[in-house]
Amino acid sequence: MTGTHTELLGAVAIGGGWLAIGVLGLLRSHSTGWVGRALFPFGSLLGIALAAVGIIALAHGVETLILPIGLPELPFHLRLDALSAVFLVLLGATAAGVSIFAAGYFRPGEGTAPGLLGLQYHVFLASMLFVVLADDALSFMMAWESMALSSYFLVTSQHRLPEIRKAGYLYLLIAHLGAAAIVLSFGVMQGGSWQFTFEALRAAQLTPAWASMVFFLALFGFGAKAGIVPLHVWLPEAHPAAPSPVSALMSGVMLEIAVYGLLRVNLDLLQVQVWWWGLVTLGLGLLTALYGVLFAAVQTDMKRLLAYSSIENIGIIFIGLGLTLIFRSFHMPAFAALALAATLYHCLNHAFAKSLLFLGTGSVLHATGERNLGRLGGLIHRMPWVAWLALVGTLAIAGIPPFNGFVSEWLLLQSFLFTPFIPREFVNMLLPLGASGLTLAAALAAYLMVKFYGIVFLGQPREAKLAQSHDCGRLERLGLLWLASACVLLGIFPAQTLALIGQVGEELLGATTAPPLWHGLLFAPISPERAAYSPALFLLGIAVFVGLTMLIVRIAYHGRIRRAAPWVCGGFPLTPRMQDTSEGFSQPIRQIFEPFFRMRRELPSPFDAAPHYRVQIEDRIWHWLYVPVVVSVQWIARAAGMIQRGRISTYLLYSFVTLLVLLIWVL
Amino acid sequence: MASLPLELINTCAALLLLLSFAMLSQRRVLTQVDLYAAQGLVLSVSIFITAWSTHQLHLYFSCGLTLLLKVLVLPLILRRLIHRLDANWETETLLNMPSVLLIGLLLVMFAFVLAQPISELATTLTHGTLGIALAVVMLAFLMMITRRKAVSQVVGFLAMENGLLFAAASTTYGMPMAVELGVGLDVLVGMIILGIFLFHIREQFESLDLSHLESLKED
Known part of the structure; x- marks a missing residue:
C-alpha cells in the first residue's frame, strides 16, 4: 500500500468529470452542436487521460481510498490494483475513440434529446469506471446497477418503436436476474461475518460447497451480463437496437466489465479453489464461442451479425478464464499466468476491434439507411475511410497476423498446449480437444468476417441508392482511426503489452510470462525453445511479399481492365444480381451445422415467374429454455x-x- | 367477587349474540341499522358495568365513546345515507335464510371451542364472554359475505368492530385509551369513505347491487 493516491484520485476525478459533462449537456439539451461538438470531445479527452492513468497505475502498486459517502457503517471503498488498471485502460482507450466518433455521429431529431442521451452516455461511462474501482460489495452493486440502467435507457433511445422497447425489456429482465445472482453471491461470500468490504470477503472462510455456490452464482450473474449461452438471448436484440456508439460501448466495454467481475471474484476474492470450476467455465466458453460464431454466420443484419460475433468472443474469453482457473487449481502458476494474459489480451482486442466495427456499421447506417446485408455492397468506392479502417477491425477479429486478434488466440492455443501436463487423468486427455474447438471457432470467425466485409464493402452496390452514399465526417474518422491504430499497435507490440498485462498475473497468481527477447522484437511467453512470435518480422515479411507480388503483376500485366463474367465469355457486363449474396455465402454453414438452427425455408416452385426464396432462422435455445418459462x-x-x-x-x-x-x- | 355484575355482563353478552343473529336474518336495511344501534347500546352498558365493578377510569371513557359513536352518530349517518340513496329495500341474500342461520350456529360453536383455551388464560372477571365476542365477529363476517347490497356490508363491517371491542373489553378490560380512540376515529373515517363509495357505486351502476361490480373484471 503506497502513501500517495495520485492515480486513484485521478481516476475518480475523471469519473466525476464524465458525470459533470453529462449534467452540463442538460443545459441546452436540444442542441446537437453543444452536446455533440462541444461536450463529447471533452469526454473523449478524459478517456485518453483515463487510459494514461491506467498505464501509470500498472507500473505502481495497489492504492486504496475510502470515500466519505455511502452507508454509515460501509462508506465507499475504492481500490486500484493491476487488474483494475488493465480494465481502466480498456475503458478509457475505447471510450476515447467512441466518444470522439459520437461527437460527429449524433444527428438532430433522432429519438431521445441529445442532452439526455449525453447524460445517459456519460453516466454509463462513469458507472463502468466505478465498477472497476469498487472495493466493497455495496458500491460495486450500485455502480453495476447504474451501469445496467443507464445502458437500458441508451438501448431504448428510439423508444417509439415497439421492437426496441421489447429488446430493452428483455435486456433489463436478464440484467436484473444477473444482478440478483451477484448480490446473492456476495451474500454467500461473506461467510457469516456480515462484512461487505472486499477486504473482508477475501478473509472469509468458506467450505468448498459454499464456495462452489458462490462460483455458480457469480458465473450466472456475470455470465448473464457477458452473454454466455444460454443467457445470451438479450444480446442480439439489444445491440442492434442501440445507436451505434452505444452498441460499440456495450459490446466493446460492458461485456468485458462483466468478465472483470468474474475475474475479480474468482482470482481475487474467493480463496478456495475447486478444480472443476475451470472445466465448467471452459465448457461454457467453448459452447458460447461455437454457438455465437455459427449464428453470426447466418445473420443478414450487419449489427446482429456483430452482436453474435461478440458472443463468440466472450466465449473465447471464457475459455481463457477456464484455463486460468484449471491451471491455478493444480498449482501451475506460470501456465495460469499465460492463460490469464491471453484472456486479458483478448478482452483488450475485442474492446478495440469490436467497437471499431460497430462504429463502422454506424457510419454505413447513416450513409445508406440500410442494415440489411442484402442491400449493401461496393461501399469501398463510396466510403474509403470507413472501409479501410473497418478492414483493420475485420482482420483483427478474424485473428489474422500481424493484427492483435492473432496474438491473443495464439497465446490461448499456446496455453492449451500445456494442458497435457495437468496431473489428473481424463482432464489432461480431454482438454486438448478444447483447443480444436477453439480453432474451429477462430476459423469460422474468419469466414464470418470475410462475409461481413465482402458483402458490405466489396463487389458492386446492390441498390441504386448506394451510389449517393458518402464517407463519414472528420470527427468520426478520428474515432475510427484511434481504434484502428490501437488494434495495430496491440498487434505489433505484443511483448510490450504483455509486460504491462503481466502485472496482473504477478499480483494475483504470483507468476508472470517470460520477458521479451531481442529488444522486444521477438516474444516467447514461456521459452523461445517452445514457441516464439515476432510480429515485426512477420509484418516485414508480409510487406515484402505483397510488394513483390504487386510489382510482378504490374510488370507482367498489360493494365487494360474489362469487367466481364467468365461464363459469358467476356460478353455481358456483371450486374449486382450476379454477386454472391449474404444468404448464399452462409449457405454451406447452414447446411453443415443444420442441427444447431431452427430453420423455416420457403423454396420457390420451378415454374414461378417471380421466384422468392425465404429462410428464417431461429435460436433453438429460445424455444428450449425461454418459451417453456x-x-x-x-x-x-x-x-x-x-x-x-x-x-x-x-x-x-x-x-x-x-x-x-x-x-x-x-x- | 360480586356475582351481580358478572350476571349482568353475561346477560349483555347473550343479548349481543341474539342481536347479531337478528341482524343476520333481518332483511330490511333500516331495521338492520336499528339493530346495530341496539347492539352498540348493549355494548356500552356492558362496558359500563365492567367499569363500575372494576373501578377502571378509562373504561368509562370507552363506554361514553361507544355510546356517542355507535348509538348516536353512526346510525344517524347510516339512516341519512339510506334515505338519500333510497336504499331501504328488502335485501336478498345469496343463500337462503335457514342455511345462513345454520352456518351461523356452527360458527358460534366453533367460536366457543376456540375461545376455551384463551379464556382460561385470561384473569379478568368477564373472561367467559370471549367466545360470544368471537362469535359476534364471525357472524358479522358471515353477514358481509351473504349480502348482495353494499349498505348491508357496511353495517356488517361496523358490527364486526363491535365484536372486536367486546372481545377487548371482556378479556383485558379494554384496550389502551389511545388505541380505542384511534379505532373509534378509524370507524368514523371508514364510514365516511364507504359512504362516498356507495354514492360512486350508485352513480356508476345506477344500483347498489354489488354483483354489477363483476363487470369490472377483465377477462
Whole structure:
C-alpha cells in the first residue's frame, strides 16, 4: 500500500468529470452542436487521460481510498490494483475513440434529446469506471446497477418503436436476474461475518460447497451480463437496437466489465479453489464461442451479425478464464499466468476491434439507411475511410497476423498446449480437444468476417441508392482511426503489452510470462525453445511479399481492365444480381451445422415467374429454455386468475376461510 | 367477587349474540341499522358495568365513546345515507335464510371451542364472554359475505368492530385509551369513505347491487 493516491484520485476525478459533462449537456439539451461538438470531445479527452492513468497505475502498486459517502457503517471503498488498471485502460482507450466518433455521429431529431442521451452516455461511462474501482460489495452493486440502467435507457433511445422497447425489456429482465445472482453471491461470500468490504470477503472462510455456490452464482450473474449461452438471448436484440456508439460501448466495454467481475471474484476474492470450476467455465466458453460464431454466420443484419460475433468472443474469453482457473487449481502458476494474459489480451482486442466495427456499421447506417446485408455492397468506392479502417477491425477479429486478434488466440492455443501436463487423468486427455474447438471457432470467425466485409464493402452496390452514399465526417474518422491504430499497435507490440498485462498475473497468481527477447522484437511467453512470435518480422515479411507480388503483376500485366463474367465469355457486363449474396455465402454453414438452427425455408416452385426464396432462422435455445418459462408463467397466471371472480362476496369468503383455517390451525 | 355484575355482563353478552343473529336474518336495511344501534347500546352498558365493578377510569371513557359513536352518530349517518340513496329495500341474500342461520350456529360453536383455551388464560372477571365476542365477529363476517347490497356490508363491517371491542373489553378490560380512540376515529373515517363509495357505486351502476361490480373484471 503506497502513501500517495495520485492515480486513484485521478481516476475518480475523471469519473466525476464524465458525470459533470453529462449534467452540463442538460443545459441546452436540444442542441446537437453543444452536446455533440462541444461536450463529447471533452469526454473523449478524459478517456485518453483515463487510459494514461491506467498505464501509470500498472507500473505502481495497489492504492486504496475510502470515500466519505455511502452507508454509515460501509462508506465507499475504492481500490486500484493491476487488474483494475488493465480494465481502466480498456475503458478509457475505447471510450476515447467512441466518444470522439459520437461527437460527429449524433444527428438532430433522432429519438431521445441529445442532452439526455449525453447524460445517459456519460453516466454509463462513469458507472463502468466505478465498477472497476469498487472495493466493497455495496458500491460495486450500485455502480453495476447504474451501469445496467443507464445502458437500458441508451438501448431504448428510439423508444417509439415497439421492437426496441421489447429488446430493452428483455435486456433489463436478464440484467436484473444477473444482478440478483451477484448480490446473492456476495451474500454467500461473506461467510457469516456480515462484512461487505472486499477486504473482508477475501478473509472469509468458506467450505468448498459454499464456495462452489458462490462460483455458480457469480458465473450466472456475470455470465448473464457477458452473454454466455444460454443467457445470451438479450444480446442480439439489444445491440442492434442501440445507436451505434452505444452498441460499440456495450459490446466493446460492458461485456468485458462483466468478465472483470468474474475475474475479480474468482482470482481475487474467493480463496478456495475447486478444480472443476475451470472445466465448467471452459465448457461454457467453448459452447458460447461455437454457438455465437455459427449464428453470426447466418445473420443478414450487419449489427446482429456483430452482436453474435461478440458472443463468440466472450466465449473465447471464457475459455481463457477456464484455463486460468484449471491451471491455478493444480498449482501451475506460470501456465495460469499465460492463460490469464491471453484472456486479458483478448478482452483488450475485442474492446478495440469490436467497437471499431460497430462504429463502422454506424457510419454505413447513416450513409445508406440500410442494415440489411442484402442491400449493401461496393461501399469501398463510396466510403474509403470507413472501409479501410473497418478492414483493420475485420482482420483483427478474424485473428489474422500481424493484427492483435492473432496474438491473443495464439497465446490461448499456446496455453492449451500445456494442458497435457495437468496431473489428473481424463482432464489432461480431454482438454486438448478444447483447443480444436477453439480453432474451429477462430476459423469460422474468419469466414464470418470475410462475409461481413465482402458483402458490405466489396463487389458492386446492390441498390441504386448506394451510389449517393458518402464517407463519414472528420470527427468520426478520428474515432475510427484511434481504434484502428490501437488494434495495430496491440498487434505489433505484443511483448510490450504483455509486460504491462503481466502485472496482473504477478499480483494475483504470483507468476508472470517470460520477458521479451531481442529488444522486444521477438516474444516467447514461456521459452523461445517452445514457441516464439515476432510480429515485426512477420509484418516485414508480409510487406515484402505483397510488394513483390504487386510489382510482378504490374510488370507482367498489360493494365487494360474489362469487367466481364467468365461464363459469358467476356460478353455481358456483371450486374449486382450476379454477386454472391449474404444468404448464399452462409449457405454451406447452414447446411453443415443444420442441427444447431431452427430453420423455416420457403423454396420457390420451378415454374414461378417471380421466384422468392425465404429462410428464417431461429435460436433453438429460445424455444428450449425461454418459451417453456414464458408458457408456464402464463399458465400460472391463468390459474391464479381463476380465483379472481370479481365478486366481493367471494373475496370476503376467501378472507373468512383463511381466518377460519388459521384459527383451526392454532387451536 | 360480586356475582351481580358478572350476571349482568353475561346477560349483555347473550343479548349481543341474539342481536347479531337478528341482524343476520333481518332483511330490511333500516331495521338492520336499528339493530346495530341496539347492539352498540348493549355494548356500552356492558362496558359500563365492567367499569363500575372494576373501578377502571378509562373504561368509562370507552363506554361514553361507544355510546356517542355507535348509538348516536353512526346510525344517524347510516339512516341519512339510506334515505338519500333510497336504499331501504328488502335485501336478498345469496343463500337462503335457514342455511345462513345454520352456518351461523356452527360458527358460534366453533367460536366457543376456540375461545376455551384463551379464556382460561385470561384473569379478568368477564373472561367467559370471549367466545360470544368471537362469535359476534364471525357472524358479522358471515353477514358481509351473504349480502348482495353494499349498505348491508357496511353495517356488517361496523358490527364486526363491535365484536372486536367486546372481545377487548371482556378479556383485558379494554384496550389502551389511545388505541380505542384511534379505532373509534378509524370507524368514523371508514364510514365516511364507504359512504362516498356507495354514492360512486350508485352513480356508476345506477344500483347498489354489488354483483354489477363483476363487470369490472377483465377477462
